[in-house]
Amino acid sequence: MALTGVTSRAGWLDKVRRAESLGYDVLQLPDHLGLTAPFPALVAAADVTTMRLGTFVLNTALYRPWVLARDVADTHRLTGGRLELGLGTGYLEHEFAAAGLPFGSGAERLRQLAATLHEVRERLAAEPDRPDPPVLLAGAGRRLLELAGREADIVGFSVQAALTPGVAPEQALADRVAVVREAAGDRFDNLELNLIVGAVGPDPAGLDLTIARAATGLPDDQLFGLPSVLCGSDQAIAERLLRYRDELGITYYGVLEPHMEAFAGVIPHLR
Template sequence: MLTAWADRSMNRCERARIKSARTRRSGPSHLGSKRPSTTLNTTPANSPESAAEVSIELGAVQVGCRVHVGVFRKVVMNARSFRFGVSLLNVGSSRSGWRARVQEAGDLGYDVLQVPDHLGAPAPFPALVAAADVTGIRLGTYVLNVGVVSPAYLARDVADTYRLTDGRLELGLGAGYVPEEFAAAGLSFGTPGSRLRRLEEVLTGVRELLAAEADAPRPPIMLAGAGDRILTLAARSADIVSFPITAGFGAGTPEQALGTRVQRVREAAGERIADIELNLFVAGVGHQVADIDLSVISSATGMPPEQLAELPGVLVGSPRQIADTLLRYREEFGISYISVLEGHMRTFAEVIPLLR
């Protein structure tokens, strides 16, 4: 069929050429002397189009009266714009100090202010409500430990925080991974399987309770994790899937390990993958490895800083080099939402303008 189409197109052009020759002995051709290129994707590396999905197809392209049959790169325009979040680790000793740090995050160009959920970290919902009076950016939890909360109380807090922040809340949830936090709540740490089941129960319960509210608050829900089971759950039920620092651990290179996890999400999500935003949590940013304090991660993993620096969640290089790395991650993995720790907030801010 493809060959027949090409033959018909060439026959039409041949008839037009003969007819033209009868009335005009010579003159410039429609195409000139330039040979048309068969390279269809000529977008610059830093354009949004460069992050689109690319498929290789057999096809035919007609330029003027020339038909080129062969293999072409088909570019599908579906790239998301980048978003950037920053996780503030404590509220400090005063309301004014907290407000100043929140204001700085917005001024530096971040799109989302995030707070963690650990003992010794901010109480997430009061901190976010206080931040809402200072900035107009979105506000999120990264991430709540659902192993120590009930769906009823969590739904109550989420609903009112959503209202008090004018609908800017993004609800990040995780299964919990610190045994001491479960012990402090008088709860068993359990097994990975039991914590995952609890995450699914809480997620389902909170959604049902929120839907029953008169105004049905519906914050986007993020699930974070690196295991196959939690990534499958996230792919089937979350609006945002986040890959933590551990997503770079596994078979092959760190980027291959991340790629395997992204593929797991894509396969489990099926058609809804287009509606899912992919997030990468960045634990370190610096011009060189020596500039980045990776001591906490190094002690937890037993890996030296030089090896940790190869993880996708550690960004090393100049702002331009880091921007190019993130453009590649968006093109190869579909990751467009980047979250960084507060300690790297100013350093990473130099990258943000290069990706807008």
């Protein structure tokens, strides 16, 4: 469950409690300039929830590795070892400009992500208590998914991961899972696979497609074929997700705050 919008401590903690009461297992925060700072919000949430607590995902370019390692270590400790460290390359050029950083190419940002992950892990391993939170890498590009297969504990597939020209969306997603499988080799069976939910609801006419529309640029009539756009009864949606579990190995679904209440009815059918 990815939450945003901290306006006060009391309001934030109420929101966290609500997410847990609906049955969610993981609380996540995105990392964008102008949104809530992830690490302090996760530490505060730890006081009122037993959920796992994660970043989804940090813009790695904004952090020096030694600073990030320090914050990860202490957040992991202060949350009782419940941290999931989600890392990404960053993709909004205006955020790089605001931070005074070059945007660079996708390949350059990916190399920086890989180097930062390596150094953070080295610094954490040098700590007396060796904090070792699971690492989540998420995206849709082949090179990022290959890196995730080799290095991550959790691999996240974005809404765009089901988009390949001329290929049916579910097959496109399956192809990307295959990329991860090949890169991971013998470690694949120990990976947790995550899919972002782009929309959820019982009625096509009332479905909030804002997130899926923004992520893909597709017209609405094409969005309904995406694996991350879930339309139907709670039972029907659950059956579809269980099929993805059986066919693709996806067991972890990331829900964004606008869909928190709508997806909650699906959760009991997945237990």
